[in-house]
Amino acid sequence: MKTIKYYFLLIVLLFHIVNVHAQRKNIKTQNQNIKQFIQIWGLVKYKSQKSIVGKFDADKVFLSLIDSVKNADQKQFNQLISTMIGAVDPAFTAKAHSYDHDALNSYRHLLKNVDYNWIKDKKYTVALRKQLIALSNQVNLSGNHQYIPTVWYESDLPNEAAYTNYTFNEERMNLLTLAKAWNAIEYLFPYKYMMDKDWRKVLTSMIPMFREIRNRLSYEKSVLMLEVAINDTHGGEFMENGNLKMTSDIVKVRYYPPFDYKAEAKGIIVKKFLNDSLAKSSSLKAGDEIVAINGIKMEGWLKERGALLPASNDAVKYRQLSTSNNDRGDTFAFSNLKGGTLNVKVRRDGAYLNLKLVMLDRRNRESIKIIEDYILQKRAKEKKIKGIENIGDITLFRAGNFFDKDLPKDNDLAKLSAELKSKRALVFDMRKYPQAPGLFGYYLPLVLGKAPFAFARYYAADLKDPGTFIHREGIENYMYMSKDGTKPMGELYKGKIVILTDENTQSMGEWFSMMLRQFNANATIIGSQTAGADGDVKRLTLPGGYRFSFTGNGIFYPDGRETQRVGIKPDIYFKVSAKDLSGVEDVHLQRALNLIREGK
Structure with missing residues (x-):
């Protein structure tokens, strides 16, 4: 009887393992389909004649196809994509209008981002690859574009719906968010070639994350990670007041130090205390350099807390981690704290001291008043x-x-x-x-x-x-x-x-x-x-x-x-x-x- 029970349990376990493996394989296939669809959808959005003149509603097409594409086998996928692309007009080929990339002057044209090698994927049929190649070689002769500003210095990308009532719990819409942002960088960011990570690999890593979004918090954090990935200080606009709603939940900034400070590679420098009372009660002094917190050296401490801050370089990372020229009260260098009292190692006049740093708690009204008064004083000054x-x-x-x-x-x-x-x-x-x-x-x-x-x-x-x-x-x-x-x-x-x-x-x-x-x-x-x-x-x-x-x-x-x-x-x-x-x-x-x- 025990033997039968043992074999039964073994069969159940094997069935479970096979089932989990099949599910993982299915998810992997879905993610691969999603990635390919996002790339091709973006190519159609920015390069096709029908999209250029406003006859391709990119959002509507994406939302109507994503579920079918996600679950399609390779034959079905190719058919769906080919239909979406449609006929490619040979009258608009680059060569026909002397605009072939190989012939363009490298001083007049910035071509470093152009890379259509992904089209060569053998998973696509020969016919589909021909469609994609033809599409990538299209030129726009109209002087306008449905999704790109006609005036080069205008900021807002046109005809992009806001969906202001969206509740962040629909996979299709979350993937549309990823597709829109990823392709905007793919086609409209001149420095894509300078990013730390390959942009196509970023897409691969982001798809599972965007599929798992269930609320505003995970939505904002996922988009923020995209901003971080482009290594661009302008991406920091996403964190500005009125845009990012869940900053305190994403980076957990409950506590505030009793002083203004500047973060640098090897330390946090105490600049000025928020008031005289705090200066007298603290064991730290203006000019002190904090080199370790709770036993963690500053380089590692700041790297962890700067991971979600968009920046072109480390100088900006440290700027964002500082309170210097910051009148919003951000203290990212002291985010994600487990308590309001820290053990800090300080360099003062060439000597090292181990001290206690007592933080202000933003859940305390008196602390909030101290912080607000100091910020208002800085603004007035x-x-x-x-x-x-x-x-x-x-x-x-x-x-x-x-x-x-x-x-x-x-x-x-x-x-x-x-x-x-x-x-x-x-x-x-x-x-x-x-x-x-x-x-x-x-x-x-x-x-x-x-x-x-x-x-x-x-x-x-x-x-x-x-x-x-x-x-x-x-x-x-x-x-x-x-x-x-x-x-x-x-x-x-x-x-x-x-x-x-x-x-x-x-x-x-x-x-x-x-x-x-x-x-x-x-x-x-x-x-x-x-x-x-x-x-x-x-x-x-x-x-x-x-x-x-x-x-x-x-x-x-x-x-x-x-x-x-x-x-x-x-x-x-x-x-x-x-x-x-x-x-x-x-x-x-x-x-x-x-x-x-x-x-x-």
């Missing part, structure tokens, strides 16, 4: 900073504090020109995002005698061949061109120009830093690695009303060197020390003044 200031024979422009209301009036231009040209040097602080782009793109060149000039290579999505990018050669793409024929005023300013940059110098700040560096032969950049995200941001609307952001135009130095991820290279590397961070003096600015006055 920031508003008092002047956008333009004379320091003896030097004029300082602070890009982040100079607003459109501060722009000169036409009848003041001659006076401003004479005043600035009399200065020994001009300093441009680009450590905050420029608030008055007209100052840099028009007024300063005008009054300093600089004619508009191309200081970069600017590439925008090529509507004729989505997936490639075309060089915008006109000077008006780089600087404002006066329509009334206004000429620069007098001779070019030849005094010293110093530009201050750091990890907060981003996008437009990087763009104008490039321009100022080439303004005259006497310009110098002093600073550290910038955000590495130059070029107009593009925003894709996703189900649930979310915005998926990325850099949409390619910006390169005139000699072809990348700015993306690398940032704007300084002539003099400068980084504030731990000791100086806790002080009140702007030592970065002081470094610039020393260069001007002492030549070193």
Whole structure:
């Protein structure tokens, strides 16, 4: 009897193992079908003539086919895909219009992202492969596109439904989200070739994750992981207030340190306590550098907590982990804590101390009030900073504090020109995002005698061949061109120009830093690695009303060197020390003044 029972249990176990294996094999096949469908659907969306002119409702097609495609065998899959593609008009082939990739000029066209090798997959029938190849070789002669902005610097991708009432619990819609975001990067992100991970492998890894989404929390986290995967600081827009709703649940930021701080590769530097009472009660002091928390060295601690922060480079990761220039109260470097008291190892005056750090609890009203009061004080102080200031024979422009209301009036231009040209040097602080782009793109060149000039290579999505990018050669793409024929005023300013940059110098700040560096032969950049995200941001609307952001135009130095991820290279590397961070003096600015006055 025991033997029969034993064999029965063995048979049940074997049946279960076989069944689990079959289920896994089925899921693997489904995921493979989903991946292939997403790639081909994107090719149709961005390259087919019917989609270009608005006769292909990409979302509707995806939602109607995904379940059938997912469960299809190979023969059925090929039939479904072939029907979706339809006839490919031979009148629009690239070769017929002298637009074959092999023949295009590599200076005029950015072709590094183009790779249709996946079409060669032998799982596709010969007939389907021919369809796909023909489709990939189509060109758009209309000058418009249903899903790409006609004006290259416009941000919002057109005709993308928001599905604002979506509840995040439908596999079809979650996969549509993945398909839309993945293909937007595939065809409209100029720096896809610079990402750490192969984009097709990212798709493979993301499909199971998006299939498992059941609520808003898992939805937001999955999309956030896509943003992280593109290695682009502009992707950080996804985390802004009003977009990401579940930040505290995703990164678990319950506790707040009693001080402002800056995170760096090897430590967290204490800058300023939120109030005097907290400073007196803490065993830490301003200027201390925390090198380990709960026995974990800072490098590993910060790497774990920066894993879900979109960034082009490590400098931005550390910026996002800091409270520097952060008035939202984010303290990601102290996320995912099990309790409010930490054992910290601190470096102070060359010695190491083991101390206790007692955090503020955001569930405590008194703690919240302390944090809010400090942030409000910082905002009030920031508003008092002047956008333009004379320091003896030097004029300082602070890009982040100079607003459109501060722009000169036409009848003041001659006076401003004479005043600035009399200065020994001009300093441009680009450590905050420029608030008055007209100052840099028009007024300063005008009054300093600089004619508009191309200081970069600017590439925008090529509507004729989505997936490639075309060089915008006109000077008006780089600087404002006066329509009334206004000429620069007098001779070019030849005094010293110093530009201050750091990890907060981003996008437009990087763009104008490039321009100022080439303004005259006497310009110098002093600073550290910038955000590495130059070029107009593009925003894709996703189900649930979310915005998926990325850099949409390619910006390169005139000699072809990348700015993306690398940032704007300084002539003099400068980084504030731990000791100086806790002080009140702007030592970065002081470094610039020393260069001007002492030549070193």
